[in-house]
Amino acid sequence: MTGPRYTPLAQSLPSTVPFVGPETQERQRGASFVARLGANESIFGPSPSATQAMAHAASEIWMYGDPENHDLRHALADHHGVSPENIVVGEGIDGLLSYLVRLIVGPGDAVVTSDGAYPTFNYHVAGFGGILHKVPYSGDHEDPSALFAKAAEVGAKLVYLANPDNPMGSWHSGADIVAAMDALPDGCLLVLDEAYVECAPEGTAAPVSIDDPRVIRMRTFSKVYGMAGARVGYAMGTPDLIAAFNKVRNHFGMNRAAQAGALAALQDGAWLEHVQAQIAEARARIGTIARENGLAALPSATNFVAIDCGRDGDFAKAVLDALVAQGIFVRMPFAAPQNRCIRVSCGPASDLDAFAAALPEALAVARVR
Amino acid sequence: MTGPRYTPLAQSLPSTVPFVGPETQERQRGASFVARLGANESIFGPSPSATQAMAHAASEIWMYGDPENHDLRHALADHHGVSPENIVVGEGIDGLLSYLVRLIVGPGDAVVTSDGAYPTFNYHVAGFGGILHKVPYSGDHEDPSALFAKAAEVGAKLVYLANPDNPMGSWHSGADIVAAMDALPDGCLLVLDEAYVECAPEGTAAPVSIDDPRVIRMRTFSKVYGMAGARVGYAMGTPDLIAAFNKVRNHFGMNRAAQAGALAALQDGAWLEHVQAQIAEARARIGTIARENGLAALPSATNFVAIDCGRDGDFAKAVLDALVAQGIFVRMPFAAPQNRCIRVSCGPASDLDAFAAALPEALAVARVR
Incomplete structure (x- = not known):
């Protein structure tokens, strides 16, 4: 045997x-x-109303969660002034990074990140056979220009940038990120991880157009919203890119109570x-x-x-x-x-x-x- | 652009x-x-104690869940008389099937299932480029012998069998499944989906040895345990196979409240x-x-x-x-x-x-x- x-x-x-x-x-x-x-x-x-929503949903947990995450996606779309077709909800940014890497990175494909940036992104890239190229931090900041130049040099399909950064807590203005994106090579997708952006000064969120096919932005309920254990993240991008997640994601993967909790958290400004x-x-x-x-x-x-x-x-x-x-x-x-x-x-x-x-x-x- | x-x-x-x-x-x-x-x-x-455990955990949801699922895995090991190293917990059987297919199936690899069996398994096989070969039901039952013969014929790396079966509700005795496994070709892993086994007559769960490298058994808290919306499944197999999930799974993917709820549900016989x-x-x-x-x-x-x-x-x-x-x-x-x-x-x-x-x-x- x-x-x-x-x-x-x-x-x-x-x-x-x-x-x-x-x-x-x-x-x-x-x-x-x-x-x-x-x-x-x-x-x-988390917001007390989120805690209440999750506790209430515990009694309905015999039902699968809505695989379209309809209510949460629509509320997020309203919140960001975009369309629900621009938003995919997933099992934390970790889960969404896994799906994204799977869609884009195959064995031998080049990917760029900063040396010392988020290890779970690297884990997913290695897990699908991608080759990681790293650039150093610059003065304890991630270095967008160096990242995008490296991406051009190695023909990267993905480049990862967290703003604000983890583990250093440093940040760039969103306008500087968008300006640096002029140097993004054609066909390279920027994964802009904005997990901490709600803690950052006004102007840190990158003012990218929702129709810009060069970037996908990731957000989470795990940090400022206080729901790390619930596993709710979302990504914003063009409808084509967002729809592609439906090819690979675990459609019934979202916890029903977590969906309800995130919706309540979003509504408690x-x-x-x-x-x-x-x-x-x-x-x-x-x-x-x-x-x-x-x-x-x-x-x-x-x-x-x-x-x-x-x-x-x-x-x-x-x-x-x-x-x-x-x-x-x-x-x-x-x-x-x-x-x-x-x-x-x-x-x-x-x-x-x-x-x-x-x-x-x-x-x-x-x-x- | x-x-x-x-x-x-x-x-x-x-x-x-x-x-x-x-x-x-x-x-x-x-x-x-x-x-x-x-x-x-x-x-x-679900068990009222599971509902209570999840409601209580809502107040602790700011913490990530234990990535080792330690307490639940140990309780499951006790429940089944196996070692914790024989058990991996994941985001429902759907999530575990995705990880398993990813570990084993690449483009062009052969996989066998029954025509009309669980579509989500087929979705994952297609999603990793596998080639599905299907055998018909026999008298509204899945047909283990035909499945395993087809697996031998096409050199399948995986063969899927649900017992009891969904969508027909039919079943085989566990002893019959184990006997049929004599015909499993070398190097073909049987995915035995026992999602419904707690509803079945005594003797339906296949009495396979936990050390048998030819099979992985999948169970869930979504059915009899009444927690579909929580997304908690588990798989039982050899330590080598179970450890391989750590190469690809979303380590922090389990909802903290769901882990607590499943543990309470398991304890409420x-x-x-x-x-x-x-x-x-x-x-x-x-x-x-x-x-x-x-x-x-x-x-x-x-x-x-x-x-x-x-x-x-x-x-x-x-x-x-x-x-x-x-x-x-x-x-x-x-x-x-x-x-x-x-x-x-x-x-x-x-x-x-x-x-x-x-x-x-x-x-x-x-x-x-």
Whole structure:
């Protein structure tokens, strides 16, 4: 008896995962985290009306969700002033990235991203056999011009740009992104990941025309909307591109309660403003904590702050490990020199108090290693 | 400005969908369905403790779900007397089928299924470029021997078999399936879809060894457990095969509340028995309704009943359309001669009363067309 015959591509793929979850770390430590500040979740929570909508939908969960995501797509279209045909809803940006890469990238196809940008995008590109080309960050910012020049050089079919950026929290004005797009090579699609754009200053969302076939924009309910565990993301693009997702997506893949929750969250503008204010406050507090410890916090347009630990990646990793040992879940960038930083998510005062209490010892431990 | 360059495979795919959802039909009709009996959902609902668990988890939805699905996988392992390494949890059987096909099927690879079996499996096979070979049903049953003989003939990498079967509700004993597996060709993986097995007589679940590399078994919380809208399925197989899913799956794709709900549902054996009894009662009632209208109900080991309308597919389609026009959502098999039937999901008395009230007129309308 022999086992299955995998595709050559599947055989070649590693079994590594993009991220280790905090629950896995908790099981390894044998204790829960005191503060969960590593995954850029919104500890401020979702809109109470979203929570209510999801709780209510729990009693209707015997029904499959609407495979067209009709009500949510229409509400999003109204929200953005576009047509429902410009919007596809999916299982988080992660799920949508997988579908998009599958539609466009085959074995050997070139794709461009920044060295140290979102690992899950890279995971999907590798998963469909694409060849990743990376350009470095420039001053802790993604570098649109360098990305698009590299895309032209290697004939890329996709180029990935997050604005604001994760893991650094840096950003470009939307107008600068659109201007840089003049250099996008023909036939290369820009994946503009705007997961954090609701935390960013006015003018950060790229003012691209919804009819522009060169770009697809991704948004999520996982960050400012506080629904990471619900898995609701969406993409905006031309009707042709959006319709192509119907060729490959899991049509009945959206959780019914998640659809209802996202719809309610979208309609609660007051909660959005409340969270935006909380995030601004938390960013300032994280900056203060960094300074009190002799460290610099990088400017952030996201719901997290990168703190420059002042030495190399090994030192930052030692700080991170010492924080984790004290029950503070944080993460850090993967690539040098950005990996001189640790990345701390915004949270309520109690969580940041715990971080503030743990950081001096973490630095002391790291310094004597 | 040009649009994206899709893969040749993506360009070749149609934009058709496996199923039109009932919400789409309701929007087209401009009215809600009176009875939702078409998608084999469990109108009896999930365990109250599952509903509670999901409602509670709504307040924690700001956290991503555990990407390892640790607690649910361990509970499932205990439930089945296997190891957690034998179990992968995914976004419904639909999601797991997509991952499995992706791991094994590339352009031109042969796959075998029954003509008229689960369209979503076919959708995934086509979506990864596989070539489907179909064998007919035998007496309204899937035909394991014919399936496996065809797999040998065409060198199939995958063969799909649902037991019990959807859309006919027929079944084989698990022992018969295992005996037929002697004819499975080397290197061909059997996908045994047991989505409905909790509705079936004792002995229907195939007694395959968990170490048998020739088979992967799929189960779901969408049917008897009443959680279709939550999107929780799982597969059981050898550790090697299960680990391969980690190469391609959306690691953070599981809704956090859905994980909690499935865990609670699994632990409520009393509710499972309650629903099993309700299903048995409803199957009998659907049989009675059929007989009262001069029709024959097929034996069923599922939570639905195929009713033989006594003529051809066009006639059954006319009956179905006339039911839908009266607000009764039902579906029907796609392939002849099984498409002489309509397929009616089990439900509480009130739903079946509505079906019973509508069927005579539907038949009358169909007969005069």
